[in-house]
Amino acid sequence: MSMDFKKIEKKWQDKWAKEKVFEANPIFNQKKYFITVPYPYTNGPQHIGHGRTFTCGDAFARYKRLKGYNVLFPMAFHITGTPVLAISRGIQNNDKIIKTRFTEYVALDTKNKDDVKKIVESFKEPWNIVNYFAKTFKTGFDELGTSIDWRRSFTTGDTEYNAFVTWQFNKLKDKNYLEKGKYPILFCLNDQNAVGEDDILSGDEIDLAIQEYTCIKYPYKDGYLVASTLRPETVYGVTNIWINPQATYVKVKINDDIWYISKKAASKLEYQDKTVKILEEFKGKELIGDKCKTPINNRDIIILPATFVDDDNATGVVYSVPAHAPFDYIALMDFKKDVKTQKQYGFKKEDIDNIKIIQIINLEGYTDFPAKEAIEQFEIKNQNSDKLKLATEKIYKDEFYKGILNDKCEDFKGLKVADAKEKVIEKLNKTNKIDKFYRPITPTIKCRCGGDVIVHILDDQWFLNFNQGTWKKDAFDCLNNMNITPSKYRTFFENVFNWLDKRPTARKRGLGTKLPFDTNWIIEALSDSTIYMAFYTIINKIKENKIPSDKLNIELFDYVFLNKGAIKEVSKKTGINETILKEMQDEFNYWYPLDHRHTAIMHISNHLSFFIFHHTAIFPKNKWPKTITLLEPVTVEGSKMGKSKGNVLPLIKTIRKYSADVFRLYILTSAGFASSVDWREIEVEKTQKHIDKITSLIQKYYNNNNNNVKIKQTTNVKALVSRFTQKIIDAESNIESFDLQKYAQIIIFDIYNLISAFEKRANDDEKQILNEIINTWIITLSPIIPHICEELFEIYQNKGFVAKAEWPKTKNKKIDTKSIDMMDFVDTVIEDIHNIKKQVRIETKQINIYISPLWKFTVRDLVFDNKNNAKGLIPIVMKNVEARKQGDLTVKYISNLTKEIHSLQKYELTQENEINILNEAKKVLEAELKCNIQIENSDKSKSDKAKRAEPGKPGIEIL
């Protein structure tokens, strides 16, 4: 009978929902297990990466249920931040890319084209996006067969959730973990608003980092010519200033200073926490030929023209260090040769000749000026060469790590560049000759609205300060007591913890919760998603009792989560009746702490770390989380999934193509947590076939006969039962240490192989044991392929849900190692026969098997018992009468055994065992090998082959 997987899956998903199988309520005398997977960001359909994480989480949840735990496995929807807004803006503006993308998304689950169009149009309203995708996420996870308690779902934009986060941030404020400060952000000049990845054109492809330039103030006229640089330590080697003669410059009042900078720079500085008043405006060429002073030793340097200077980059003024900057070097060389330009600006020859290149850094491996050498090395011919950038990068790196400042640098002589940088800044700062200028690391960033993106410094940014008070210490305390699996990721956490400092915690716009004490700010997406697992424990009660969110005040949460306040008072203040309050508190206390959080490693550096930090900030120690398991992402045919690559596989599409159980099995068996799963079509199809094989094997031997028929306990049967039990024990210990892959491999492949090997060698009576074996097997298979298991369980057992079955008890089951050894022995014999047959390639009519003589058993045991006494071995063995009789043969056999003495194992079978088991298996062997088999004791045989017989390795003769 072949099975219609899709029909079966739908059937059981409906049944689970109808019978509320996964709705978890506190049962106070039952042990509980609370497992969560981070809620996914709900701005598109889920992909197979989500599928992996949830499949694993679900497998754990299902296993724990079998083990008798009351399991809570909830999920919700994350919508905080700007991405959803960016989408609705895109739809409003008829953005083609966004519209196409979302039409595709909606089409995944909606067939009618007009409906698709209508739905996409509705996305002009952000909440429609959220609601739509929340619904498709639920569909997707239902179709995957995840055992989620949906009563507890919510979105992070719900008012109830807002109330919860409001409480959380009040707690953080009380702890003094929140503070205000300055912070540079990307900002759109057109929108006059902060922008993030989603708001920026190709934001997912370009580097959005902010780069801090150092501005050095060169005294000039009544103020300063302000040049910007990434390498302030080179100020000792400055030879001249570069100005773009074509660009527009300004004399401008910056705070209390007069600066000469490009006009574009002045307009940007307005956003960088400075007051800006333009006094004069002029072309760059008017500065050419003037002189200014160096800020450190008051030298005169000249201002030269250079077209490579970009007035849109930083201050538009560049100071020239030709010894160490390839751009400067080549420009200076060009200028020295360019008599025409010199004349044009009226330079005197002596002015030009006076410009001497100053080398300030000694660098191993370079004999000449480093910049000059790099130019030669890269074969750069002129100022416009693309290779100049490479040369600059190389010099920058080499000098930063290997360069030593020389005697031109006064007090800093002998310092490494890396160390000198800070000190030079400090020195310039003492005489107020330094400032900062921020710019995006990518030169021209455009907002989706078309506006230019610059760096804006906010002076009232809210931060979480992870270094405040005992916060970090507490977080480490929590981490040290947690199980992190795979364990190699623990150091990753430790590094992140050490590195965490201040984190901006609110933004100017986006969906989410307002900062309670400063409502201009929205709490940012990662900060509002740190302790929400606690919210799962009570949201069902809030919904069930229709508690309006304005009643969810601080007193309420204090009472429920922290057991603060008298219930009567709280009830008065919240207007919620006491019974409900008590129920909520009890439920929280029942489920918390969170036992297990499972997710992808990418979340370590932010979400998971914040998760730990915030738990320690808000909750008492006995409510801190206990376990985190982590996995690598999913790749598709060897490459990373990405929107831009167009290779993102939506979960729904994939499940509908292959069925949920195939997906689950593939995901669980193909990689361990510490490696990425590669989704390969060919392999997935194999998985499909494997499931077919398993189900047909099961169907062949599974039946309704549960009357404990007496099955003859042959060695074969005993060995099967023992091997099977051993596998179940192994599988259990693997999943207990969170190794799902090993678990699945054992349950799926090992046991399948075990049963099919048994099938080959067993007679019909013996095969009756399979019904009982399979019944147990189905239960252990169910965390992996739950739908098929439910179906089979129903057909053959009809005892309710396999999801609620009981994990097999292995404690009192004996593993009969002797039977296993005996069957192993048979396997070895068969393998050897096959090996020999391969070589001889003759028609076999008769096979003689010669069992080892008794004395070899004796000798082997003696050798094993004395394996640590290699030298005394022969005399010891020779004390034995039987051994001595054999003379030389014994010595030879001993020397054979000692060759591998380190790996010599105890041999458990006796000669009698060997003879008996082969006789027992004789018929099966004859059938399998299609010939007569004769078993002889080699003591009584004169055959050559009999002489080589050893315990465990009988002599074999093929005739």
Place this chain on the structure above:
RNA sequence: GCAGGGGUCGCCAAGCCUGGUCAACGGCGCUGGGCUUAGGACUCAGUCCUUUAGUAGGUACGAGGGUUCAAAUCCCUUCCCCUGCACCA
């Protein structure tokens, strides 16, 4: 740069933590047999080299050293590749 991960027999990929049972799981590909009218599918066998009626030897786990009776596995050096680095969730 800082931090993390990795280089395994054509390809993908286990093993490495806890050294021996590792010529190294598994899959793909390839070769041959069976089954088929054929193909596909399925199935059996082979797939580092040599040797052989089975259990043997050699060379191998990026490269080079070291520790050990014994190293893919531990240590050191070196070459190469990948990922993250904060407002993006």
